[in-house]
Amino acid sequence: xxxxxxxxxxxxxxxxxxxxxxxxxxxxxxxxxxxxxxxxxxxxxxxxxxxxxxxxxxxxxxxxxxxxxxxxxxxxxxxxxxxxxxxxxxxxxxxxxxxxxxxxxxxxxxxxxxxxxxxxxxxxxxxxxxxxxxxxxxxxxxxxxxxxxxxxxxxxxxxxxxxxxxxxxxxxxxxxxxxxxxxxxxxxxxxxxxxxxxxxxx
Amino acid sequence: xxxxxxxxxxxxxxxxxxxxxxxxxxxxxxxxxxxxxxxxxxxxxxxxxxxxxxxxxxxxxxxxxxxxxxxxxxxxxxxxxxxxxxxxxxxxxxxxxxxxxxxxxxxxxxxxxxxxxxxxxxxxxxxxxxxxxxxxxxxxxxxxxxxxxxxxxxxxxxxxxxxxxxxxxxxxxxxxxxxxxxxxxxxxxxxxxxxxxxxxxx
Numbered sequence: 459x460x461x462x463x464x465x466x467x468x469x470x471x472x473x474x475x476x477x478x479x480x481x482x483x484x485x486x487x488x489x490x491x492x493x494x495x496x497x498x499x500x501x502x503x504x505x506x507x508x509x510x511x512x513x514x515x516x517x518x519x520x521x522x523x524x525x526x527x528x529x530x531x532x533x534x535x536x537x538x539x540x541x542x543x544x545x546x547x548x549x550x551x552x553x554x555x556x557x558x559x560x561x562x563x564x565x566x567x568x569x570x571x572x573x574x575x576x577x578x579x580x581x582x583x584x585x586x587x588x589x590x591x592x593x594x595x596x597x598x599x600x601x602x603x604x605x606x607x608x609x610x611x612x613x614x615x616x617x618x619x620x621x622x623x624x625x626x627x628x629x630x631x632x633x634x635x636x637x638x639x640x641x642x643x644x645x646x647x648x649x650x651x652x653x654x655x656x657x658x659x660x
Numbered sequence: 661x662x663x664x665x666x667x668x669x670x671x672x673x674x675x676x677x678x679x680x681x682x683x684x685x686x687x688x689x690x691x692x693x694x695x696x697x698x699x700x701x702x703x704x705x706x707x708x709x710x711x712x713x714x715x716x717x718x719x720x721x722x723x724x725x726x727x728x729x730x731x732x733x734x735x736x737x738x739x740x741x742x743x744x745x746x747x748x749x750x751x752x753x754x755x756x757x758x759x760x761x762x763x764x765x766x767x768x769x770x771x772x773x774x775x776x777x778x779x780x781x782x783x784x785x786x787x788x789x790x791x792x793x794x795x796x797x798x799x800x801x802x803x804x805x806x807x808x809x810x811x812x813x814x815x816x817x818x819x820x821x822x823x824x825x826x827x828x829x830x831x832x833x834x835x836x837x838x839x840x841x842x843x844x845x846x847x848x849x850x851x852x853x854x855x856x857x858x859x860x861x862x
Contacts, residue, residue, distance in 0.1 A: 575845070580834055630834060632782055638840035643777070644858035652854040656846035 460485075460557045460657065461574040463566040465621075465629065468613035469586035471641040472579035473561050475649060480559040482650050483657065488552055489561040496544050510538045511545065511563070542624060566634070567625035575660045577653075578635040581642045586610055636660060662687075662759045662859065663776040665768040667823075667831065670815035671788030673843040674781030675763050677851060682761040684852050685859065690754055691763040698746050712740045713747065713765070744826060768836070769827035777862045779855075780837040783844045788812050838862060 462479065466472025473489060480487035493511065497504040546568045552558060553569055560569075566576040581589075587607050594601065601609075614630075621629035628634055637656075639649060664681065668674025675691060682689035695713065699706040748770045754760060755771055762771075768778040783791075789809050796803065803811075816832075823831035830836055839858075841851060 578834075632780075632832060632834065632840055635842075637842050637845050638834055640837075640839050643839050643862050644854065645861060648854060648857050652846065652850060655850050659847060660845050 459553060459572070461553050461565070461569055461572055462559045462577060462653075462657065463569065463574045464559065464561045464577045464579060465566060465617075465635065466561070466579035467581065467586065467630065468610050468617070469590040470579045470581040471589060471646065475579055475641065475646055476559050476561045478646055478650050479653055482654050483557070483559070486552070486556060486558040487561075488549075488558060492545060492548060492552075492560075492563055495548055496541060499544065500541070507541060510541045564621060564624050567621075567627065575657060576635045576637075578630060578638045579641055580630065580638060581640055583607060583610065585642050661755060661757075661774070663755050663767070663771055663774055664761045664779060664855075664859065665771065665776045666761065666763045666779045666781060667768060667837065668763070668781035669783065669788065669832065670812050670819070671792045672781045672783040673791060673848065677781055677843065677848055678761050678763045680848055680852050681855055684856050685759070685761070688754070688758060688760040689763075690751075690760060694747060694750055694754075694762075694765055697750055698743060702743070702746065709743060712743045766823060766826050769823075769829065777859060778837045778839075780832060780840045781843055782832065782840060783842055785809060785812065787844050 462476075462485075464472050464476045476489065477487055493504055493508050496502075496511075497507045500507070545563060549560065549563060549565050549568045552560070553572060560574075566574055587603055587610065590598075590606050590610065591601075591603060598606070618629040621627065632638060641649070644652075664678075664687075666674050666678045678691065679689055695706055695710050698704075698713075699709045702709070747765060751762065751765060751767050751770045754762070755774060762776075768776055789805055789812065792800075792808050792812065793803075793805060800808070820831040823829065834840060843851070846854075
């Protein structure tokens with residue numbers, strides 16, 4: 459079984475690339491499907507699962523008080539950990555089913571024993587703002603470029619923190635990936651054609 | 661005029677990629693030619709020019725003693741700066757001549773006003789050791805893998821320090837480049853074919 463994992467900066471077009479690459483390879487593609495499956499299994503609303511997975515961890519860490527070591531009693535924190543464990547199991551199960559492309563979700567770390575082909579997708583901030591402004595979500599209607607830039611940088615920060623928390627590695631650092639590609643360089647079609655060939659060599 | 665600059669980890673194959681890319685594009689290729697030209701102009705031996713350019717700066721920085729600000733009196737330091745200035749002028753002159761690929765030499769920073777296509781080439785340490793062991797230089801005969809690994813890591817460190825010193829930016833960090841490619845992914849020929857197309861989009 460082969461797995462390609464795609465980490466990406468918010469607004470870089472990593473999801474589009476992942477979808478097209480999976481299609482070209484004839485492989486399965488997983489992204490939001492993972493959230494939906496966890497929501498179904500846990501009977502929690504999809505939005506809430508997504509929030510737990512994406513926004514957590516907040517600043518909740520083990521605390522030491524006197525000589526006693528204990529966790530802060532925060533039901534969110536436990537739930538977040540449980541959801542992460544659920545996600546890990548699900549991702550392993552999906553990877554067992556057959557070749558696939560998985561976007562985000564720390565899949566590169568979760569599947570590290572299988573040596574996935576780890577891609578990180580990035581682009582400069584101006585292009586990312588332009589891309590997001592051209593594809594506004596319903597809750598982003600009327601957003602200014604300035605506000606969008608702020609949102610994008612906050613998302614990057616959240617992803618970096620999340621990745622660091624669960625994997626112990628650095629998000630968006632060369633050493634964590636087999637390839638760091640900039641979607642402003644070349645076309646998505648050219649990247650897909652290159653990657654279809656490259657998969658054979660990794 | 662278009663310029664492609666290639667920064668690379670020692671032993672990653674960045675030079676081979678640069679040469680083949682320049683050939684495929686029909687562009688000029690500059691690497692050691694720059695050192696030779698400076699050596700000729702300054703009447704210094706090539707090896708010495710290379711050492712000054714590659715190994716410097718050592719820990720020589722402006723120092724403050726009392727309220728007086730002065731530089732340490734080190735003839736090497738002045739020479740190193742002069743050689744760097746010489747190199748900058750030469751690189752600008754070469755870029756004026758026509759489209760080209762320039763490997764190393766902080767060319768990405770020196771030519772920043774022309775917005776070059778900035779590539780960084782990397783590979784994991786095991787592959788770099790294997791590559792260097794397969795292409796031993798005369799002065800490396802009999803070197804063990806362990807010693808080679810040490811040499812490679814020391815070279816990386818020197819390049820990072822040199823780049824930081826002269827450019828103020830971070831060597832080998834995503835934000836400093838338009839593309840970070842791993843030569844262990846895909847073949848050099850596939851990369852060249854992709855890049856020849858990608859040049860049109862940047």
